[in-house]
Structures are given as structure tokens and as C-alpha cells.
Amino acid sequence: MLALPEDIELLDKENQWIALAQRGDQQAFHQLYLIHHQKIMALAMRLAGDPRQAEEITQECFVRLWHKLPSFKGDSQFSTWLHRLCVNHALNMLKTQKSLWARFFNIDSAPEQSYFDEYQALDKVILTLPERARWVFVLHAVEGYQHNEIAEILKISEGTSKAQYHRARALLKEKLA
Amino acid sequence: MSQLTDKQLDDLINGLPEEMSVSPNVWQKVQGEISHQPKPNSSKWVPMTLVASLLLTAVLSWKLFDHQSLLSVPEHNTNTAMLALIDNVEQNHQQQVSQLQQTIKRVAWQQVPEFSPFKKGLKELRQAMQEVINQLKLQPQDKQLWDLWLWMQQQELNLLGQEQRVQQIESI
Amino acid sequence: MKLIKAGILTLTTILAPLSAIAGQEVNKTLDASSNPHIDINVKRGNVEINTWNKNQVRVKGSLDEKSEGLIFKRDGKHIQIEDKIPDRFNGRDKDGSQLVIMVPTKLTLDAEGVSADYQVTGLQGEISVGSVSGNIDASKLTGDIEINSVSGEMKLKGLQGKAKVNSVSGDIKDTDSKAKTIYNLVSGNLKAHSQGQAIEVQTVSGDIDATFPKVTKLDIKTVSGDANIQLSSKVEKVRGKSVSGDIDLHFGAMPNLSFSINGGPGGNINNHLTDDKPKRSRYTNSESIEFVTGSGDGSVRMSTISGDLSLSKK
Numbered sequence: 001m002l003a004l005p006e007d008i009e010l011l012d013k014e015n016q017w018i019a020l021a022q023r024g025d026q027q028a029f030h031q032l033y034l035i036h037h038q039k040i041m042a043l044a045m046r047l048a049g050d051p052r053q054a055e056e057i058t059q060e061c062f063v064r065l066w067h068k069l070p071s072f073k074g075d076s077q078f079s080t081w082l083h084r085l086c087v088n089h090a091l092n093m094l095k096t097q098k099s100l101w102a103r104f105f106n107i108d109s110a111p112e113q114s115y116f117d118e119y120q121a122l123d124k125v126i127l128t129l130p131e132r133a134r135w136v137f138v139l140h141a142v143e144g145y146q147h148n149e150i151a152e153i154l155k156i157s158e159g160t161s162k163a164q165y166h167r168a169r170a171l172l173k174e175k176l177a
Numbered sequence: 178m179s180q181l182t183d184k185q186l187d188d189l190i191n192g193l194p195e196e197m198s199v200s201p202n203v204w205q206k207v208q209g210e211i212s213h214q215p216k217p218n219s220s221k222w223v224p225m226t227l228v229a230s231l232l233l234t235a236v237l238s239w240k241l242f243d244h245q246s247l248l249s250v251p252e253h254n255t256n257t258a259m260l261a262l263i264d265n266v267e268q269n270h271q272q273q274v275s276q277l278q279q280t281i282k283r284v285a286w287q288q289v290p291e292f293s294p295f296k297k298g299l300k301e302l303r304q305a306m307q308e309v310i311n312q313l314k315l316q317p318q319d320k321q322l323w324d325l326w327l328w329m330q331q332q333e334l335n336l337l338g339q340e341q342r343v344q345q346i347e348s349i
Numbered sequence: 350m351k352l353i354k355a356g357i358l359t360l361t362t363i364l365a366p367l368s369a370i371a372g373q374e375v376n377k378t379l380d381a382s383s384n385p386h387i388d389i390n391v392k393r394g395n396v397e398i399n400t401w402n403k404n405q406v407r408v409k410g411s412l413d414e415k416s417e418g419l420i421f422k423r424d425g426k427h428i429q430i431e432d433k434i435p436d437r438f439n440g441r442d443k444d445g446s447q448l449v450i451m452v453p454t455k456l457t458l459d460a461e462g463v464s465a466d467y468q469v470t471g472l473q474g475e476i477s478v479g480s481v482s483g484n485i486d487a488s489k490l491t492g493d494i495e496i497n498s499v500s501g502e503m504k505l506k507g508l509q510g511k512a513k514v515n516s517v518s519g520d521i522k523d524t525d526s527k528a529k530t531i532y533n534l535v536s537g538n539l540k541a542h543s544q545g546q547a548i549e550v551q552t553v554s555g556d557i558d559a560t561f562p563k564v565t566k567l568d569i570k571t572v573s574g575d576a577n578i579q580l581s582s583k584v585e586k587v588r589g590k591s592v593s594g595d596i597d598l599h600f601g602a603m604p605n606l607s608f609s610i611n612g613g614p615g616g617n618i619n620n621h622l623t624d625d626k627p628k629r630s631r632y633t634n635s636e637s638i639e640f641v642t643g644s645g646d647g648s649v650r651m652s653t654i655s656g657d658l659s660l661s662k663k
Contacts, residue, residue: 199427200388200427200429201422201424202388202429202431291482291499293518294499294518294535297518298535298553298554301554301572301573302572305553305573305592305593308655312613312654316614321590324590325592325652328570329572332535332572335533336535339517343481346461346463
């Protein structure tokens with residue numbers, strides 16, 4: 001796939017900003033934030049199911065990115081690396097927040113009715129999925145992770161990941177009918 | 178019962194927006210945090226280690242507290258294991274507490290009046306937790322005591338998290 | 350005069366923040382999307398938030414004596430309102446902002462203050478109001494509600510939907526609520542009269558004085574605070590845990606419940622519902638009791654280490 005000249009230019013700029021930000025340049029870091037923050041917000045929103053939490057998660061992901069940036073060696077695509085960092089951090093935050101009880105007894109709680117009319121029908125229904133199924137669905141169908149990767153991220157078996165994914169699809173097909 | 182087809186669902190998925198808008202003040206908050214903390218700061222959300230989680234899951238599953246089955250197990254063995262578990266859980270909790278406390282700037286914080294409700298609350302909580310641990314060591318198989326102790330640990334972590342949050346709000 | 354912190358880009362359109370002289374009067378209105386996300390940050394003073402039937406947001410009143418400017422801007426569905434004052438300041442509220450903010454009825458709200466008092470009425474949606482030492486008056490709120498204070502007093506009235514109320518040392522007064530509620534207190538006291546059906550109360554040393562006539566599910570956890578709770582026969586499930594605090598449950602009419610109460614090594618069980626008396630266990634030296642009232646459909650499980658657990662009718 002040929003990269004357009006504008007893409008190459010942007011990529012070059014991004015590499016420059018990464019290098020500067022790694023040395024502590026906050027303005028360069030801000031540029032990186034501007035490029036990526038809305039994608040991270042979409043990810044956070046779909047994982048958390050709650051806009052307030054999603055913003056907190058987005059905020060925390062970028063703070064974490066700032067601290068982890070020196071460890072980015074350029075051996076993978078920055079956007080992929082950033083994305084994976086945010087997925088891990090978001091899920092850590094969401095898992096810790098759940099009360100001790102819910103976590104150990106694996107209580108799936110579907111979040112309450114969302115108040116946001118702007119979101120597409122599918123997004124609104126995704127928010128109503130039980131948490132585990134939603135996470136697997138978002139990571140696989142929306143963000144493109146494979147089941148073996150999801151198994152590693154969520155610390156579940158590949159089989160469970162596939163099962164949760166199919167459960168999510170079945171629920172969505174029914175709710176959207 | 179009507180349902181979407183797989184193709185219809187896939188089409189909807191492909192149509193999902195890749196980006197969502199964010200409040201302008203999120204960047205301000207990010208910038209605030211990276212300016213205030215020059216040292217790499219571990220997340221204020223402290224995840225439990227996998228080992229501790231597994232141990233606790235075993236404790237909280239009802240099987241371990243089924244009195245009938247306990248009577249057939251040599252009491253000495255179960256008790257020793259449980260006492261070791263109490264120490265493990267206590268250690269893990271204290272680790273989480275000190276991680277959270279590291280992020281709280283002690284000196285400046287203690288000068289402000291907002292500190293005292295937290296100081297009082299944490300003191301009371303910690304004293305009571307010691308009571309509970311003492312009781313738990315006498316009755317290591319009492320599920321109610323375990324429940325109570327774990328809840329109190331969560332309250333302590335919540336309070337420390339709140340302290341940190343208030344510091345941020347007050348720009349200490 | 351600094352309007353924006355260096356390095357922050359305002360992402361899109363709309364008004365630059367007002368440059369203003371401290372203590373200055375303001376009266377500014379912005380159009381809003383339907384169901385806007387509104388962020389309000391006023392460190393000290395008084396903020397009143399009311400609703401109106403317009404897709405607009407109006408900020409009216411006077412700014413803080415130390416104000417560096419009012420930020421009032423919109424970016425799509427986000428609206429930001431902030432009376433910017435220097436980081437270190439005295440919590441002298443009379444020098445603080447005095448604002449009345451009109452907002453659309455349906456919205457997402459995130460309001461935050463340090464010593465600022467907030468009065469919020471009539472909102473519907475996802476609402477979060479927090480002040481460190483300020484007092485919060487919240488009434489007729491519907492939706493997903495969160496009220497936070499460290500040492501401020503909270504007066505809540507007519508909440509509906511789902512509510513989480515958190516306090517460290519401030520007292521909470523909650524009346525006429527229909528919301529499913531979680532109260533979290535450390536040393537503050539709770540006085541509640543709520544029609545909520547599912548209620549959870551957690552306290553360290555704060556005392557609880559509550560009437561919950563419609564509650565079906567109740568969960569109480571206390572370290573040393575005492576809880577005195579009036580219930581009805583509608584109760585289906587109660588879980589109560591205490592370290593040294595007393596829990597006193599009063600049932601308006603004889604309920605249909607199975608009771609399992611553990612008095613712990615130092616606790617006391619007082620059963621005034623039936624003639625059943627607690628027994629002392631050989632293994633643990635603690636009092637415990639199990640009995641049934643009415644059809645015994647629901648369940649009550651309570652335990653303590655050294656508190657008193659009492660059950661009575663009225």
C-alpha cells in the first residue's frame with residue numbers, strides 16, 4: 001500500500017514529536033495528544049460504557065503515556081504501541097474500580113441506560129452489553145485484536161474470548177432487530 | 178423473533194465512528210499532572226497482583242467455609258494455611274497502601290485543614306482493622322470476618338485515593 | 350492578563366475566554382447542543398445551578414476577587430465554565446465567585462469546587478457535584494447522580510434514579526428520595542428518609558439515623574458508627590456487618606424474613622421480634638441466633654465483632 005505524500009510528512013512530523021516528547025517537551029507531547037486523543041476516547045468510551053469514566057481513563061492513559069514514552073524504541077508502529085498501552089491501562093483502571101465483591105464473584109453488571117442521543121444505535125446498544133462480553137466485543141470487532149491477544153490482555157482463555165464474542169454478537173443482533 | 182443478520186451487524190460495526198470528542202479540559206488535566214510529577218508515577222489505580230487475587234478467590238468461595246467439610250480436615254493444617262494467608266493478604270494490602278501514599282505529598286498536605294478529616298478517618302479505620310485482624314487470627318475460618326476485613330481494606334484504599342484527588346483539586 | 354495557560358490549544362470554535370477584572374459582573378449566554386456535557390469549576394464562593402427550557406447556558410453573577418478570567422466556551426457538545434483563580438488561595442468564600450448558572454434540563458454535569466457551596470436543582474441526566482469543604486444542596490435531580498464532599502454538609506431532596514453520596518466528615522441529610530442509593534461516610538453522620546428500594550450504607554464512625562419505608566434490599570456496613578434504621582415489612586434482604594458499631598433495625602409491621610445473626614466474640618444480640626433467644630457457640634464463644642418471622646421468604650444476615658445487634662417492631 002503506497003503511502004500518500006501527506007501521510008509520509010505527518011509520520012515524519014510525528015516521529016519528531018515523539019523524539020522531542022521523550023526528552024520532556026510538553027508542547028511536542030501535546031501534538032501527539034491532538035493526533036490520538038479522540039481515538040483513545042472512543043476506545044475508553046466503549047470499554048467503560050460511561051462518558052465520565054471514559055474521560056478520566058483517557059486522561060490517565062496520556063499521563064501514563066508520558067511516563068512510558070522513553071521506553072518506546074520505534075521498533076513497532078507508534079499508534080499500535082500507544083493503543084495497546086491504553087487498552088491495558090484502561091482495563092486495569094476498570095477492573096480495580098469494581099468492588100472487591102463484584103470482581104471475585106465475577107458479577108457482570110450491565111450499565112444503566114445511556115443518556116447520549118448522539119451515539120449511533122450500535123454504540124448505544126454496545127454500552128448495554130454485560131461488561132466482559134462488551135470488552136471482548138470491542139477489542140475484537142472494533143479494535144481488531146485477535147482472540148489469542150485478547151486472552152492475554154484479559155487473562156482469560158482463548159475459548160472464553162471466542163464464547164464471549166459470540167454471546168455479544170447474539171445479544172446485539174437481538175437488541176438491534 | 179426477528180433478528181439482525183450477521184451481514185447487517187457487520188455493516189453496522191464497519192460504520193462505527195473511530196473517534197469521539199473529548200472535553201477541552203482533559204488536556205489541561207493531563208498537562209497539570211505531567212507538570213507536577215517529574216518522576217514516573219505509577220497509576221493511582223492500584224491493581225491487585227494475580228497471586229493475591231487467586232488466594233482471595235479461594236478464601237471467598239463458599240467451599241472453604243463449609244463447616245461440614247472443615248470438620249473432616251485436620252484442623253491444624255487448615256488453620257496454619259489460613260494464618261499464612263492472612264499475613265499474605267495483609268502484606269499485599271500494605272504494599273498497595275504505601276504505593277498510594279507515595280503519591281501523596283506529605284508535608285504540604287499536612288498543613289492544610291482538609292487533611293484532618295482524612296487523618297481522623299484513616300486512624301479510626303486502621304485501629305479497627307487491627308482489631309479485626311486479631312480476631313481473624315483467632316478464627317481464621319470465619320467468612321464474616323474475612324468479608325469485613327476485605328471491605329475495610331477497600332475503604333482504606335478509597336480514602337487514600339480521595340486524599341490524592343483532593344490534593345490535585347487543591348493543587349498542592 | 351493571562352487568559353489561557355501557555356501551551357494549551359483551544360481545539361475549535363467559539364468564544365475566547367472572557368477577559369475580566371476580578372470581582373466583575375458577568376452575564377453571558379452560549380448556545381448549547383441538546384444534552385450537553387457541562388464542566389463547571391469554581392473554587393470558592395457560591396454557585397447556583399438551575400434549569401430552563403432553552404438549549405442555552407447562561408452564566409450570571411460576579412467573579413472571584415482574585416479571578417484571572419472566566420472561561421466559558423463551547424466545543425461541540427462540551428461546555429466549559431471556570432472562574433480561574435491562582436492555585437494557592439484562602440478559602441474565604443465571601444471573596445469568591447457568586448454565580449447563577451442556567452442550564453438545559455437534560456445534560457451531563459460535572460461540577461467541582463474547593464470551598465465553593467453549590468445549589469443544584471431540577472437536572473436530569475448524569476450529574477456529578479463535588480466540593481472539598483463546600484456545602485452541597487441538591488434537589489429534584491433525576492438520573493445517575495454522584496455527590497461528593499470531604500467536609501462539607503450535603504442536603505439532598507427529591508432525588509430519583511441512582512445516587513452515590515460520598516462524604517468524609519461532612520454530614521448528609523437526604524429526604525424524599527426515590528433513588529437507589531449508596532451512602533459512603535467516614536466520620537460524617539447520615540440522616541435519611543428515603544423511599545428508595547435498594548439502599549447501601551457504609552460508614553466508619555459516622556452514625557446513621559434513617560427511615561426506609563419502601564426498601565426491599567438493604568446493605569449496611571459499619572466499623573464503629575451506630576445505625577438506627579426504621580424499615581417496613583416490605584424488606585426482602587438485609588445484610589449487616591459491624592466491627593463495634595451497633596445496628597438497630599425496627600420493622601413497622603412483622604416482616605416475612607429468615608434471620609441469621611452472629612453476635613461475634615464481644616457482641617450482643619437483642620431479639621424483640623420473637624421469643625427466640627440467642628445461643629452461645631462451643632467453638633467460637635460467640636452468640637448467634639436463627640429464627641423465622643411470618644412466611645420467612647426473605648433473608649436477614651447480620652454479624653458483628655463487638656457491637657450490639659437489635660431487632661424490634663416499631
